[in-house]
Amino acid sequence: MIKSQFKSPLFPYLLLLPQLSIVVIFFYWPAAEAIRSSFYLEDPFGFSSTFVGLDNFRDMVSRSDYVATAEFTIIFSVIVTFFSLAIALLLAVTADRVLRGASTYKTLLMWVYAIAPPVAALIGIMMFDTLVGPIAGFFQALGWNYQLGTNRFDTAFAMIVISIWKQVPVNFIFFLSGLQGIPKSVQEAAAIDCASSTRRFWTITFPLLAPTGFFLLIINITYSLFDTFGIIDVVLKGEPGNNPVTLVYKVFLDGFRGNDLGGSSAQSVILMILVLILTVFQFRLIERRVHYN
Amino acid sequence: MAKVVIDNVRKVYPNGTEALSPSSLSIEDGEFIVLVGPSGCGKSTLLRMIAGLEDITEGTISIGERVVNALDPAERDIAMVFQNYALYPHMSVYKNMAYGLKNRGMPKADIDAAVQKAAKLLHIEEFLARKPSQLSGGQRQRVAMGRAIVRDPALFLFDEPLSNLDAKLRNQMRIEIRKLQRELGVTSIYVTHDQIEAMTMADRIAVLNTGKIEQIGTPAQIYHTPASIFVASFMGAPPMNILDGHYNGNGGLEIKDLGHVAVDHTLEVTGDIQVGIRPENVEIHQAEEPHTIPIKVDFLEELGAGRLLHTTIGNTPFIAHLDNEHQINGETVFAHLPARALHLFDASTGRRV
Amino acid sequence: MSSSDLQAPTSTTIATASAAAARKKPFALRQIIDHVVLIAGSLFMLVPVLMAFFTSSHTDVTVHTNGLQMTFGGHLAENYYEAMLVPGGFTKTVDGMRMLMNSFILGIGFSVGKIIISMLAAYAIVYFQFRFATLAFWAIFTTLLLPLEVRILPSYEIVQGMGLVNTYTGLIVPLIASATGTFFFRQFFKSVPNELIEAARIDGAGPVKFFIDILVPLSKTMIAAIFIIMFVFGWNQYLWPTIMTTDESFFTLVRGIKQILNVFIGAQIPEYGQAMALAIVAMVPPVLVVVIFQSWFVKGLVESDK
Numbered sequence: 001m002i003k004s005q006f007k008s009p010l011f012p013y014l015l016l017l018p019q020l021s022i023v024v025i026f027f028y029w030p031a032a033e034a035i036r037s038s039f040y041l042e043d044p045f046g047f048s049s050t051f052v053g054l055d056n057f058r059d060m061v062s063r064s065d066y067v068a069t070a071e072f073t074i075i076f077s078v079i080v081t082f083f084s085l086a087i088a089l090l091l092a093v094t095a096d097r098v099l100r101g102a103s104t105y106k107t108l109l110m111w112v113y114a115i116a117p118p119v120a121a122l123i124g125i126m127m128f129d130t131l132v133g134p135i136a137g138f139f140q141a142l143g144w145n146y147q148l149g150t151n152r153f154d155t156a157f158a159m160i161v162i163s164i165w166k167q168v169p170v171n172f173i174f175f176l177s178g179l180q181g182i183p184k185s186v187q188e189a190a191a192i193d194c195a196s197s198t199r200r201f202w203t204i205t206f207p208l209l210a211p212t213g214f215f216l217l218i219i220n221i222t223y224s225l226f227d228t229f230g231i232i233d234v235v236l237k238g239e240p241g242n243n244p245v246t247l248v249y250k251v252f253l254d255g256f257r258g259n260d261l262g263g264s265s266a267q268s269v270i271l272m273i274l275v276l277i278l279t280v281f282q283f284r285l286i287e288r289r290v291h292y293n
Numbered sequence: 294m295a296k297v298v299i300d301n302v303r304k305v306y307p308n309g310t311e312a313l314s315p316s317s318l319s320i321e322d323g324e325f326i327v328l329v330g331p332s333g334c335g336k337s338t339l340l341r342m343i344a345g346l347e348d349i350t351e352g353t354i355s356i357g358e359r360v361v362n363a364l365d366p367a368e369r370d371i372a373m374v375f376q377n378y379a380l381y382p383h384m385s386v387y388k389n390m391a392y393g394l395k396n397r398g399m400p401k402a403d404i405d406a407a408v409q410k411a412a413k414l415l416h417i418e419e420f421l422a423r424k425p426s427q428l429s430g431g432q433r434q435r436v437a438m439g440r441a442i443v444r445d446p447a448l449f450l451f452d453e454p455l456s457n458l459d460a461k462l463r464n465q466m467r468i469e470i471r472k473l474q475r476e477l478g479v480t481s482i483y484v485t486h487d488q489i490e491a492m493t494m495a496d497r498i499a500v501l502n503t504g505k506i507e508q509i510g511t512p513a514q515i516y517h518t519p520a521s522i523f524v525a526s527f528m529g530a531p532p533m534n535i536l537d538g539h540y541n542g543n544g545g546l547e548i549k550d551l552g553h554v555a556v557d558h559t560l561e562v563t564g565d566i567q568v569g570i571r572p573e574n575v576e577i578h579q580a581e582e583p584h585t586i587p588i589k590v591d592f593l594e595e596l597g598a599g600r601l602l603h604t605t606i607g608n609t610p611f612i613a614h615l616d617n618e619h620q621i622n623g624e625t626v627f628a629h630l631p632a633r634a635l636h637l638f639d640a641s642t643g644r645r646v
Numbered sequence: 647m648s649s650s651d652l653q654a655p656t657s658t659t660i661a662t663a664s665a666a667a668a669r670k671k672p673f674a675l676r677q678i679i680d681h682v683v684l685i686a687g688s689l690f691m692l693v694p695v696l697m698a699f700f701t702s703s704h705t706d707v708t709v710h711t712n713g714l715q716m717t718f719g720g721h722l723a724e725n726y727y728e729a730m731l732v733p734g735g736f737t738k739t740v741d742g743m744r745m746l747m748n749s750f751i752l753g754i755g756f757s758v759g760k761i762i763i764s765m766l767a768a769y770a771i772v773y774f775q776f777r778f779a780t781l782a783f784w785a786i787f788t789t790l791l792l793p794l795e796v797r798i799l800p801s802y803e804i805v806q807g808m809g810l811v812n813t814y815t816g817l818i819v820p821l822i823a824s825a826t827g828t829f830f831f832r833q834f835f836k837s838v839p840n841e842l843i844e845a846a847r848i849d850g851a852g853p854v855k856f857f858i859d860i861l862v863p864l865s866k867t868m869i870a871a872i873f874i875i876m877f878v879f880g881w882n883q884y885l886w887p888t889i890m891t892t893d894e895s896f897f898t899l900v901r902g903i904k905q906i907l908n909v910f911i912g913a914q915i916p917e918y919g920q921a922m923a924l925a926i927v928a929m930v931p932p933v934l935v936v937v938i939f940q941s942w943f944v945k946g947l948v949e950s951d952k
Binding site: 007012018028034037091094110114124129165197222230237238248 | 676677680681683684687688690691692694695697698701709710713714762763764766767769770771773774775776779782785786789790791792793795796797798799800801802803804805819820822823824825828852853856878881882883884885888889900903904906907918921922925928929932933935936937940944947948
């Protein structure tokens with residue numbers, strides 16, 4: 001049935017005014033500005049700008065450091081997404097199964113959600129610190145001369161581990177509530193139909209969790225692309241030097257440090273398109289999820 | 294207290310569907326009228342237009358002497374009881390009942406008096422401090438009634454108020470609502486899809502189907518002289534048996550698969566007609582007698598207060614009601630359809646002839 | 647077979663009992679494995695933070711020579727005092743208390759602002775018939791598409807042009823631009839039974855009264871849930887405060903992390919104790935909120951992302 005609605009000529013506009021004005025000033029305007037300046041070349045002092053069409057984009061993809069950054073971003077995202085989902089799924093399935101201490105485990109496994117990425121990274125770089133960190137010490141004892149900050153691979157390793165650590169709780173919360181959303185009658189029917197619990201997991205539970213999993217997949221890709229900014233910035237101590245960075249971090253570097261407005265904007269536009277694609281996927285999944293319910 | 298006049302009221306939704314074709318209905322002061330029909334027949338739409346929750350596309354509605362088309366729901370001097378009770382979950386029972394009065398600017402002492410009086414009437418005094426979630430379905434139903442009563446309206450509107458209750462409670466509340474309404478003497482319009490509620494509660498019933506009022510009348514009129522096949526088969530349980538027939542003038546009525554039946558009055562139409570007979574009017578004999586037709590007993594349904602005999606005539610299911618004394622032996626019995634109990638309908642229009 | 651059937655070990659049932667025990671064994675083993683997995687997971691989450699906490703109770707020299715600590719040292723008060731109350735540790739002009747206050751201003755200002763603005767907008771979208779409703783809806787919900795990170799540079803320039811750098815307004819308001827809250831309240835309002843607004847209209851409640859008397863009280867749990875999520879989200883903001891606040895008196899704790907790093911780069915023994923103390927202070931409020939209001943938080947998180 002149609003929602004019974006009020007009719008009032010001005011009141012709804014009044015209600016929308018605060019949100020709309022914030023959205024227009026702080027969202028549409030900068031987004032439009034980003035798109036516009038991706039087609040312009042600004043001189044280093046910001047006095048003039050020239051329309052250069054797609055030159056910024058052409059320039060961007062032809063630069064080896066951009067290509068390298070894009071490659072690293074893909075590797076970084078895939079590893080972070082895979083491991084944070086896999087660890088969280090294992091923990092959620094286990095936590096859903098235990099009878100004793102379930103709520104204690106739940107709290108212990110989710111509270112890290114509240115820690116800010118840069119704070120997590122600060123603790124992380126202490127753990128991985130070449131001099132005082134126990135993890136680095138452990139690696140060194142194994143014969144791996146672990147050097148955070150100087151070795152590309154070692155730095156990337158720390159970034160990835162910290163990013164996974166920070167993301168496991170979110171996935172855990174969603175998986176667990178997904179598991180708890182599976183009707184008890186379905187689980188009981190499965191228990192009668194299928195004796196092996198492993199088989200039951202892969203044939204009943206896992207397919208029923210799939211919508212949550214797909215949804216989380218998008219969330220995790222978005223997380224590794226954007227929300228890891230704070231982690232990367234802290235791990236690099238603001239000075240990337242020779243170390244790998246992600247695309248978002250490069251937008252920030254080129255825009256604020258390199259003063260390359262056009263290039264940074266062109267990179268922003270590419271990221272916008274990427275998010276757009278991800279969001280379209282997400283909306284389709286949401287529709288699917290609605291059907292499941 | 295007021296007379297309600299619905300004059301050629303029509304409802305067309307923005308997407309073009311006509312929920313109610315122009316309909317008229319005049320409700321007397323203090324009358325309890327039931328709008329009944331299957332879902333989607335327009336009964337709720339009509340009620341909501343009277344309440345002011347839906348715009349009226351055409352026609353006028355007046356309550357008392359006032360045309361209310363342009364008035365807000367709150368200004369129409371009405372009270373409404375909803376199917377899901379629509380109690381405000383965060384307010385106590387007392388506050389739920391007082392809210393409308395408070396919005397009218399009634400003094401606190403008067404509100405208190407009205408709420409206490411209504412609570413007493415409905416036996417919910419002890420629940421006044423509770424939240425709706427702490428009440429049972431029947432108690433919530435009473436609170437919803439209470440909220441309507443305190444307003445002391447000119448008109449009560451009920452939108453399927455009993456459909457969320459279990460069968461036993463529903464019977465009980467049916468009687469209580471009716472008693473209360475008689476006591477208060479407030480004009481009431483009651484929407485339901487349950488024909489038993491309609492029959493038992495109404496002073497008059499309006500039967501609606503596909504956006505049209507099919508018939509308005511007292512329960513007895515609706516039951517005994519249904520104006521159309523729809524009314525005949527919708528009202529009454531088990532429903533009226535409907536058989537195909539043919540009338541060729543001069544009292545010559547042929548019922549398909551049954552044969553000739555004598556009718557003592559002449560009909561205005563000739564040709565194909567539909568013949569209806571209520572299960573309790575079918576006479577069943579153990580042995581063949583004049584004017585009986587043999588029928589096969591498919592199945593006997595025990596009701597306690599009687600039994601239903603199920604059979605098929607041609608391909609049409611057919612039901613006869615039997616008293617407890619009535620013994621049935623064997624698989625075949627003989628049915629007699631008394632001419633005076635037949636309802637005849639025009640096969641093309643479905644209207645009574 | 648229920649567990650009660652398995653008890654009562656009389657001589658006649660010994661056979662069944664031992665059979666049950668045999669069947670029970672892998673079950674118990676699986677339980678042990680489950681607990682091992684969960685304990686390992688909990689430690690994975692817990693140990694780094696515990697280590698940070700213990701380290702914050704030691705002197706910098708101890709940490710520098712012996713690495714991070716897993717025992718309690720005697721210099722807790724000292725480190726926290728230095729970090730919180732002495733200006734000029736990591737930053738030149740502000741102490742930790744000031745940053746703590748700024749974090750609260752950001753966390754609370756952001757969540758309250760967001761709740762008010764998004765409730766009003768969602769109310770208009772769900773409960774009113776007006777001409778540009780669909781347009782307004784899309785204008786607001788498109789913002790879900792682009793995170794702040796991809797439009798950070800022009801956002802900064804616009805806010806700078808408005809003279810809002812180093813102000814609380816500039817810090818908080820642009821963060822409110824995304825529609826997550828509006829989306830959440832829209833979903834919730836749509837789930838409120840239609841009959842409530844109808845009952846309220848018959849009871850003589852107009853748009854304002856209905857909002858204040860009925861809808862806001864009904865949304866209490868939802869408001870609490872969204873407050874918790876938004877508080878944590880606001881408190882944990884990093885990128886925007888980093889570029890928006892250059893004046894140290896506007897630094898939040900999370901923003902202050904960057905200043906800690908500057909000290910690390912220096913040649914002297916880094917102030918490990920103070921750094922860890924500040925990190926602990928920066929995580930305690932959001933962690934407490936999440937743990938204490940866990941059920942609301944989980945509900946809000948799972949529902950809002952739908």
